[in-house]
Amino acid sequence: MIVGFEQEAPLDIVGCKGHNLSRMWRAGLPVPAGFCITWDSVETLDTHDLNCALTRLGAIAYAVRSSAVQEDAVSASFAGILLSRLNVTTTDGVLSVLHDIRESALAPAAEGYSQRRNVRSSLRVSVIVQTFVDADASGVLFMRDPLTGSRCIVVEACWGLGSGAVEGRVRPDRWTVSDDGTVTSSHIADKDVAVVSSEHGGTKETAVDPACRRRPCLEPDALRQLSQLATRCERLFGGPQDIEWAISGDRVWLLQSRPITSSR
Numbered sequence: 001m002i003v004g005f006e007q008e009a010p011l012d013i014v015g016c017k018g019h020n021l022s023r024m025w026r027a028g029l030p031v032p033a034g035f036c037i038t039w040d041s042v043e044t045l046d047t048h049d050l051n052c053a054l055t056r057l058g059a060i061a062y063a064v065r066s067s068a069v070q071e072d073a074v075s076a077s078f079a080g081i082l083l084s085r086l087n088v089t090t091t092d093g094v095l096s097v098l099h100d101i102r103e104s105a106l107a108p109a110a111e112g113y114s115q116r117r118n119v120r121s122s123l124r125v126s127v128i129v130q131t132f133v134d135a136d137a138s139g140v141l142f143m144r145d146p147l148t149g150s151r152c153i154v155v156e157a158c159w160g161l162g163s164g165a166v167e168g169r170v171r172p173d174r175w176t177v178s179d180d181g182t183v184t185s186s187h188i189a190d191k192d193v194a195v196v197s198s199e200h201g202g203t204k205e206t207a208v209d210p211a212c213r214r215r216p217c218l219e220p221d222a223l224r225q226l227s228q229l230a231t232r233c234e235r236l237f238g239g240p241q242d243i244e245w246a247i248s249g250d251r252v253w254l255l256q257s258r259p260i261t262s263s264r
Contacts, residue, residue: 001038002045002053005031012029013038015067015126018255020237027236029229030253033057034130039069042098042127044232050089059131061201062088063255066104069124086161087132087197094129100236101127133253134197135246136228137217138162139172141230144260151240152184153177153227157217158195159208162244162255167179169205173217179231188216218247225252233257 003009009022018036025031035053037045054062066082083104084095102125139157148152156165156172164170166187171189178184190213198204218226227243229252237257244256 001041001051002035003038004035005033009061012069013040013126014128015039015069015124016258017065017067017256018126018128019067021128021130023236024233024254024257027232029232029236030251032063032133032253033180034063034128036067037098037127037129039126042102042125044193045095045098047091050094054091054094057129057131057244060089061132061134061197062094062131063089063128063132064094064101065128065130066101067126067128069126084092086163087134087201089191093130100129101125115251116238117239125253130144130255133246133248133255135248135253137163138244138246138255139165139217139254141226141241141243141245142260143230143234143242145176153179153230155218155223155226158194159212159217160196161203162201162246164193164195164205166244169193175218175223177223177227179227181220181227183220183223186216188214190214191217196243222247222252229254 003014005022005025005162011019013216014036021031034066063086075081083101088097094230137157137159141163142154155175158165158170158172163164165172170191173189174187175183176185191208192213193205194208195203196206230243241257242260246253246255
């Protein structure tokens with residue numbers, strides 16, 4: 001079954017990530033348009049139904065991401081274990097990623113993590129399909145310092161797509177920001193590489209223009225916008241959040257919001 005973000009998306013069939021994105025969309029937060037494929041339909045989804053959903057979405061390229069029913073709870077996050085793909089450009093490409101996501105859920109890494117986090121039931125994985133944001137800059141935001149646990153907003157950013165920062169392939173810029181958007185500390189990294197979209201689909205790593213390597217990825221206004229959006233997410237979900245975001249042109253997009261977990 002396909003469940004659009006505009007619909008009620010039950011947690012037990014679309015997973016925490018899909019459920020949260022649907023809530024964010026319906027709350028008016030800047031989430032790229034998309035839909036969820038329920039965990040029990042990932043292997044049996046009709047190609048015609050998928051093609052119709054993609055046509056309604058009207059995107060040139062898609063972000064296809066996993067959303068496990070047991071994922072992103074306060075005690076467990078499968079970030080970096082379950083597969084995702086960016087800049088997927090065809091229906092056949094999306095179908096291929098559905099298969100790959102299912103395979104990643106059966107891989108030893110997912111099984112081992114489930115055991116360590118006491119996830120005893122079999123891993124049920126739905127899939128999110130969204131309009132792909134070809135980002136100028138992107139990254140993560142924590143509403144508590146990931147090192148000390150103290151209350152503050154920490155923003156990490158890199159040029160291009162956020163997978164560079166999330167996967168540790170890029171040294172990100174880092175700011176500490178108060179709740180009102182005031183920057184209290186900053187560290188601008190030497191960002192020599194960026195992950196960007198490839199003209200033939202997918203992503204690639206590329207060298208950053210020397211003039212941009214030590215230039216901040218974000219202006220103060222973008223940091224203020226991110227802090228305001230983080231506060232809205234915290235109100236919506238009732239606790240401090242771990243957020244993935246992207247900026248394309250002058251627009252900020254939220255790609256994910258989950259509770260801050262004891263282990264990412």
